[in-house]
Every structure is written in C-alpha cells, then in structure tokens.
Amino acid sequence: MDQPSRPSLLAVFGHPDDEALLAGGVLAQHAAAGADTAVVTATWASVTHRAAELADALAVLGAGEPRMLGYADARVPESAPARPRLCDTPIDELTEAIVSHIRAVRPQILITHDAYGQLTGHPDHVRTHQATLLAFHAAGLEHRYPDAGPPWRPQALYAATHPHSRAGTLSALMKRVGKTTLSVPDEQVTAAVDVGSHLDQKWRAILAHRSQVSRERPLPGILSRLAPVDREPLIRTEYFTRLSPDHMPGTRPNLVI
Template sequence: MARPSRPSLLAVFGHPDDEALLAGGVLAQHAAAGADTAVVTATWAAGTHRATELADALTVLRAGEPRMLGYADARVPESSPGRPRLCDAPIDELVEAIVAHIRAVRPQIMITHDAYGQLTGHPDHVRTHQATVLAFHAASLEHRYPDAGPPWQPQALYAATHPHSRAGTLSALMKRVGKTTLSVPDEQVTTAVDVGSYLDQKWRAILAHRSQVARERPLPGILSRLAPVDREPLIRTEYFTRLSPGLVPGMLPELTS
C-alpha cells in the first residue's frame, strides 16, 4: 500500500449539498494546494436534477466527478426509483460500496458526518457516518471485499460537526422552519478551519444546489435569504472531530491550545 506522491482527500456525505455546506471550504482549499479531492454521495440517482446540481458544485470546488451510490433519500422516494432507501439498505452492502471508492481514490484523509447525523440528525446522515467509519477500517483488509480493489488504509478520518458555542445562530434560524439542531461540546472539536479565502468558491458551490436554495426549509435556502454580513460568519469556519488516531502533516491541522 505505497503512499501516493500527491496528498488526497475523500469526503463521504449523505446528500447532494452536504459536501458544499460542511466541507466546501476544505475541499476547495486542498484542491488549490494541489491535493486530489473527491466526494462520494450516498443518495440520489444519476440523471436526477440533484445529480446535475452536485456535478456543478463539484466543478466549482474542483472535486472531480460525482461518485453517487444511488440509494433513495429517506424522505424522498423518487430520488432513486426502484432502489432502497439508504437507511434501509444492508449495512454490509453500503460499506462495500464505500470501500470500493476508498480503494479507487486512495485518500490520505477522509471526512464524513458526525455520529449525530449533522445538525438535524437526518437518518441518511447517521447511516452514512456508520458505514463510513466501518469502511475506513475495512478498506485495508485484503480478505474483506476482495472484489472492491486492492487494499488501502487512509491515515485519518474526520467527522464534520458543530460546537455548542457556534451553533446558536444556526439553531435559531432552523427553529423558524421547524427544525432542531444537534451540536457537540466544544472540547470534542479537534479541528477548526477558517475557509475565508475560499468563501466565494464555497458559496457558489452551495448556490449550485438550486433546488435546495429555492426551498424554505433546507439550509441552502435559509442561508440564501440572509444578508452576506449575516451569512458569512455561519459558513466561514468548518469544524471537525478527528475519529482516527492518524495525523497527516499539512492537512486539517489540529487545534492548538
């Protein structure tokens, strides 16, 4: 399992738009620094309008072509006709699908949802977190999923999250549309990345998810109705909890006291 000559990052999220909202700045930052970046999206099928929006967002972030597992969104059955909902799919099947992408991309770093399911606790986010954690550890085992490619072990796994101290404004905004928010104690956040230099790029990637921007309840729609001076503090910093023991020099550095 020789290490690649270029740094690499793979994000695994539940829905189109999660990549832009939760890690758009980090993806843009790493791509600008010469890293290979890629995104696996667990729900929605190729050929749907949200697949098109995802492709546009990834172009903005320079994160390659969509890698879609094609399961149905738990709350939108038409997102993938004839396929099971992600939260109903066998966990081993889902893990194998993610392992195949890990072995194809061969990332040093991986990012996924936190165990709460990211702010609202969406079941697709929770399921994606669970499967990605298992896939992170299984990808290096040559006798697990042998048809998914040669073994590969990423060095570090991070969960995108929100600390209690920075979730108040978002909580108030989401409460207005009937949503609750789930954040973590500040001490559980190991990494905070200021993506101010990539804020325009991140915002353009969020706006690429046009169907979500047009609606009232999704976060892209909530953010789009804010003035820039109110919106920018909410998306300028991306927060992560390191779930694995490894550290990769120069990538997603830990917070220092």
C-alpha cells in the first residue's frame, strides 16, 4: 500500500450540500494546494435535481465528479425511487460501498460526520458516520471486501463537528425553524480550520444547492437569509475531531495546510 505522490482527501457525507456546509472550505483549500479531492454522497439518485446541484457544487470546490451511492434519504422517499432508505440498509453493504471508493481514490485523509450526525442528528448522517468508521479500518485489509479493489488504508480519519462554544448562534437560528442542535465539548475538537481565503468558493458551493437555498428550514436557506456580516462568522471556520488511532505508523497528515 504505497502512499500516493500527491496528497489526497476523500469526504463521505450523507446528503448533497453536506460537503459544502461542513467541509467546503477544506476541500477548496486542499484542491488549491494541489491535493486530489473527492466526495462520496450516500443518498439521492444520480438522476435527481439534487445530483445536478451536487455536481455544480463540486465543480466550484474542485472536488471532481459526484460519487453517489444512491440510497434514499430517510425523510424523502422520492430521492431514490426503488432503492432502500440509507438508514435501513445493512451496515455491511454500506461499508463495502464506501470501501470501494476509498480503494479507488486512495486518500491520505478521510472525512465524515461526527457520531451525533452533525448539528441535527439526522439518521442518514449517523448511519454514514458508522459505516465510514468501519470502512476506514476495513479498506486496508486484503481479505475484507476483496471484490472492492486492492487494499488501501487512509492515514487519518476526521469527523466534521461543532464545538459547544461556537454553536450558540447556529442553535438559535435553527430553533426558529423547529430544529434542535447537537455539539461537542470544545476539548474534543482537534482541528479548527480557518477557510477565510476560500470563503467565496465555499459560499458559491452552498448556493449551488438551489433547492435547499430556496426553502426555509434547511441550513443553506437559513444562511442565505442572513446578511454577509452575520453569515461569514458561521461558515469561516470548519471544525473536526481526529478519530484515527494515535499509534498509526508513518507521517500522519493534518487537515491544516
């Protein structure tokens, strides 16, 4: 399992728009520094309007073409007609699907949701976290999922998250539309990445998810109704918890460039 000559990053998220909201700045930052970047999205079919929006967002971020697993959103059955809901899919099946993308992309860094499933605890986010954690360990084992490609183990796994101290404003905004929020103790955050130099790219990627921006309750819609001076502090810093073991051999790459 030789390491690639270029740095590389793969993000695995539940829905189209998660990549822009949670790691858009990091994806743009790494791409600008010459890293290979890619995104796996667990829900929504490739023939839907949200797939087209995802493609536009990834183009803005320099993260390649959509890699969609095509399962149904837990709350939107029409997101993937004739496919099971992601949260009903056997964990082994979902893990193998993610392993296949890890082995194809061969990233040094893997990013996914935190164990809460991000601010709202969406069941698709939780399921994606669980399967990605398993896939991170399984991808490097030659006798696990042998049909998914040659083994490859990323050097680092990060969970996108929100610390208690920085979640207050978002919590208040989301409470207005009937949503509660989940955050973690500040000491659990191991990387706080200032993405100010790529803030315009991140915001354009968020706006690419037009169907979400036009609605009241999704976070892109909430953010779009704010003045820039109020919005920018909410999206300028991206927070992560490093989940991979401290004893992993070799150089351990960090998100901060």
